[in-house]
Amino acid sequence: MKSNANKITVVFVLVAAFVAIVSVVTMDAAFSSDTFDHLYLHIARDLVFIILTAFVLRYFIIKNDQRNRDTLRSLEERTKAIKQANERYDIVAKATSDTIWDWNIPTDHFEWNKGIFEIFGYGADDIENNSSWWFSKIHPQDSMRISVNLYAFLAQKSQNWQAEYRFLRKDGSYRYVLDRGFLVFGPDARPVRMIGAMQDVTRLKKEERRLKLLETVITNTLDSILITDADNSKFPIPQIVFVNKAFANMTGFDELELLQMSPYQLYDLEENRTLLDELVLAIAQKKTAEMELKSARKDGARFWVRFSFVPVFDNEGEHTHWISIQRDVSKQKEQEKEREQLIRELSQNNKDLRQFSYITSHNLRAPISNLIGLLQLLEEEQIDNETVKLIVEGFSKSTHLLQETVNDLGKVVIIRDNPSIEKQLIDPLESLNRVKMQIDNLINISEVNMELNFEPEVELYVNRAYFESILLNLLTNAVKYRNKKRPLKIVVSLRREEQFDRLSFADNGLGIDLEKHGSKVFGLYQRFHNLPDSKGLGLYLVKSQVESMGGRIEIASSVGCGTTFMIDFQRKL
Amino acid sequence: MEKYVTVIDDDPIALMVAGLVLKKIPNIKVQTFTDGIEALQVLRSSLTSDKKNQFVFLDLNMPLYDGWEIVQQMGADDSLQSVKIVLLSSSVDPEDQQRAKLYSQVIAFLEKPLSKDAVEKLMQ
Known part of the structure; x- marks a missing residue:
C-alpha cells in the first residue's frame, strides 16, 4: 500500500x-x-x-x-x-430434540425446525408461517393463560420467557411441552424477534403425575405407613424418617415426635419379647418380616397392630430403607376372640347334646324293650275279654311305634356323629327284596303293584344298612300315604349316569304340597299328612343317610297324583 | 341235656321278661340276679363240673358294675373261665359289638327283649 x-x-x-x-x-x-x-x-x-x-x-x-x-x-x-453463528444455529436446530421456532415479530413471520414434523407429526403443507397457527395448536384450556403470559412478557422488556402447555399433534393428541423463548430487541428497543425451543415433557409430566398419585395414596390411605432409614446401630429397629397421617393418628404421636423415634419404642416390650426378638433379627438380616404385636399409644392405651417390614434397596443393591405398612387390628382381634369363645361354647353345647341324645335314646330303649318283651309274652296268653284284647292291641301298636321312633332317632344320632360311612358295592335288587320281605308282615306286599326298571348289572356303591333303611322308609311311606281310591302302584328305576347312579322311586299316592312344604320336606319332625303313625322322621333320616354316603336326594310331587324321589348315589371311583 | 342259665340285669322288669321267656324253653334252669357280684359268688359256689352247659346272660348297662367289668372278672376267675357269656343290650352299639369280639368267652350279643327263637337257636 x-x-x-x-x-x-x-x-x-x-x-x-x-x-x-x-x-x-x-x-x-x-x-x-x-x-x-x-x-x-x-x-x-x-x-x-x-x-x-x-x-x-x-x-x-x-x-x-x-x-x-x-x-x-x-x-x-x-x-x-x-x-x-448461522452455521452453529443450523447445527443446533438440527441436532436438538427440541422443536425450535423463530418468530419475526414486525412481519409476524414464523419458522419451525424439523421438530414440528418429527415430534408433532405435521407435514409442510399443514403449517402456516404465522403466530396464529402456533396459538391455534395450544390446548384450549392452556391458550388463554399462555397468551396473557406472553403479552405480559413482551411488555416487560425482559429477554427470557418460559411456559408449560399442551400442544396439539397432527393425530389429535396433545403433548406436554416446556417452551423456552428468547427475545431480541431492535435498535429502537422494540421487540423484533423471538426464538423458542419447545421440549416434549409428556413423559416427565406423566411420571410426575404418577408420582403425585402414589404420594396421594401414601398420604391418604387408611393403612399406616412408616419408613425408616437402614441404620440399626442406634436402635434395634432403625429410626423413622417418614410417617403418614394415618400412622400418626394410630399411635397418637405427632409426626415431628415420631421422626425422633424408632418403631422399637412403640411396642409393648413386656408382652412381645419373643416376637420383637424375631423382628429385630429379621431387621439385622435385612429380611421381610410380618407379624402382629401389641403396641402402645402415646396416651398409654394398648392396641394390636398387624404390620410388615420390607427392606428397600437402591439401584446399586444397597439397602437404604425399611418400609412398613401397619394396621390397627384390635377390633378384629377382639372379634376373633369372641368367635373363638363362641365356637368353644357351641362345640361344648353340641357335645352335650350328643351325649344327651345318646343317653336319652338308651334310657328310652331299655323300658321300651321291656314293654316289647312283655307284649310278646302277652301275645302267647289266651285273652277272652274282648275289651282287654282291644286295649292290648292298642298298647302293642303304640309301643311298636314308640320303638320305631326311638330306633330312628338313634340312627339319626349315629349318622350325624359319623359324617362318613363305609361303602361297598351291592346288588340293589337283592336289597330291595330283603326290604320287601321285612315289611311283608306289616302290609301285604303282593297287593302292591310294583314295577322295576333296573338297568341290568348296575351295582350301587353304598352302605348296605343305610341303603336298605332308605328303601324301607320310602316303601313304608308309599304304603302309609297311599291313595285309598286307587290301588297303589310303585315304580322303582335305576339308571347309570356319567357321574352317579340315579334311583328313582315313584308312587301314585297322596302326594305332598311342595309349594307349601317344599323347604321342609326333609326336615326333622315335619309331617304333611294327618295319619296316626307318621313320626315326621322318615324323610329326615333318608336324607341324612343319602348325604352321609355323599349322595343327594330330590323330590317331585303333586297332591293327588303321587310323589317321586330321585336319589343320586356316588359311583365308585 | 339240662342247661343252666344265670341272667344278670339291674332292671327287675327286664329280668322278669328274660326269666319268663327262658322258662318257656324246655331243659333250661334259670336263676336271675340284679347284682352282678352276688351272681358271680353264687355261681362260683354252685358250679357243677359240667361247665359246658353253664350260660351267663349279662346286661351291659348296669350302674354299679357294668357288664364289661363282669366279663373281665369272669375271664380272670379260673372257675368261671369256661362259662359261656351272652351279652344283652337294648341297643346294639357297633362299638360294643367290636369290643365283644375281644373276649372268646362271649358267644353272642343279643338285643333285648330276649326272644325264645333267638335263645333256642343259640342253645343248639
Whole structure:
C-alpha cells in the first residue's frame, strides 16, 4: 500500500516540477528576464515547495489507506462471525430434540425446525408461517393463560420467557411441552424477534403425575405407613424418617415426635419379647418380616397392630430403607376372640347334646324293650275279654311305634356323629327284596303293584344298612300315604349316569304340597299328612343317610297324583 | 341235656321278661340276679363240673358294675373261665359289638327283649 502512495507522490512531483519549469521558462521569455541566474533561482524555489507538498500529500495518503484497511478487516471479521453463528444455529436446530421456532415479530413471520414434523407429526403443507397457527395448536384450556403470559412478557422488556402447555399433534393428541423463548430487541428497543425451543415433557409430566398419585395414596390411605432409614446401630429397629397421617393418628404421636423415634419404642416390650426378638433379627438380616404385636399409644392405651417390614434397596443393591405398612387390628382381634369363645361354647353345647341324645335314646330303649318283651309274652296268653284284647292291641301298636321312633332317632344320632360311612358295592335288587320281605308282615306286599326298571348289572356303591333303611322308609311311606281310591302302584328305576347312579322311586299316592312344604320336606319332625303313625322322621333320616354316603336326594310331587324321589348315589371311583 | 342259665340285669322288669321267656324253653334252669357280684359268688359256689352247659346272660348297662367289668372278672376267675357269656343290650352299639369280639368267652350279643327263637337257636 505504501508503494501506491509513493507512486502518487512521484507522479505529483514530476508533473508539478514540469509545470513549474515550463511556466518559469515561458514567463521569462515573455518578460525577457534580465538574468540567467534569476531563472534558476525561481525553479529551485518551486522545486523545494513541490517536494515539501509531496511529502505532506504522501503522509495523508498513507494515513487514509491505513484507515480504509482497518475498516475492511473488521467488516470481514464480522461477516465471518455471522456466518459461523448461522452455521452453529443450523447445527443446533438440527441436532436438538427440541422443536425450535423463530418468530419475526414486525412481519409476524414464523419458522419451525424439523421438530414440528418429527415430534408433532405435521407435514409442510399443514403449517402456516404465522403466530396464529402456533396459538391455534395450544390446548384450549392452556391458550388463554399462555397468551396473557406472553403479552405480559413482551411488555416487560425482559429477554427470557418460559411456559408449560399442551400442544396439539397432527393425530389429535396433545403433548406436554416446556417452551423456552428468547427475545431480541431492535435498535429502537422494540421487540423484533423471538426464538423458542419447545421440549416434549409428556413423559416427565406423566411420571410426575404418577408420582403425585402414589404420594396421594401414601398420604391418604387408611393403612399406616412408616419408613425408616437402614441404620440399626442406634436402635434395634432403625429410626423413622417418614410417617403418614394415618400412622400418626394410630399411635397418637405427632409426626415431628415420631421422626425422633424408632418403631422399637412403640411396642409393648413386656408382652412381645419373643416376637420383637424375631423382628429385630429379621431387621439385622435385612429380611421381610410380618407379624402382629401389641403396641402402645402415646396416651398409654394398648392396641394390636398387624404390620410388615420390607427392606428397600437402591439401584446399586444397597439397602437404604425399611418400609412398613401397619394396621390397627384390635377390633378384629377382639372379634376373633369372641368367635373363638363362641365356637368353644357351641362345640361344648353340641357335645352335650350328643351325649344327651345318646343317653336319652338308651334310657328310652331299655323300658321300651321291656314293654316289647312283655307284649310278646302277652301275645302267647289266651285273652277272652274282648275289651282287654282291644286295649292290648292298642298298647302293642303304640309301643311298636314308640320303638320305631326311638330306633330312628338313634340312627339319626349315629349318622350325624359319623359324617362318613363305609361303602361297598351291592346288588340293589337283592336289597330291595330283603326290604320287601321285612315289611311283608306289616302290609301285604303282593297287593302292591310294583314295577322295576333296573338297568341290568348296575351295582350301587353304598352302605348296605343305610341303603336298605332308605328303601324301607320310602316303601313304608308309599304304603302309609297311599291313595285309598286307587290301588297303589310303585315304580322303582335305576339308571347309570356319567357321574352317579340315579334311583328313582315313584308312587301314585297322596302326594305332598311342595309349594307349601317344599323347604321342609326333609326336615326333622315335619309331617304333611294327618295319619296316626307318621313320626315326621322318615324323610329326615333318608336324607341324612343319602348325604352321609355323599349322595343327594330330590323330590317331585303333586297332591293327588303321587310323589317321586330321585336319589343320586356316588359311583365308585 | 339240662342247661343252666344265670341272667344278670339291674332292671327287675327286664329280668322278669328274660326269666319268663327262658322258662318257656324246655331243659333250661334259670336263676336271675340284679347284682352282678352276688351272681358271680353264687355261681362260683354252685358250679357243677359240667361247665359246658353253664350260660351267663349279662346286661351291659348296669350302674354299679357294668357288664364289661363282669366279663373281665369272669375271664380272670379260673372257675368261671369256661362259662359261656351272652351279652344283652337294648341297643346294639357297633362299638360294643367290636369290643365283644375281644373276649372268646362271649358267644353272642343279643338285643333285648330276649326272644325264645333267638335263645333256642343259640342253645343248639
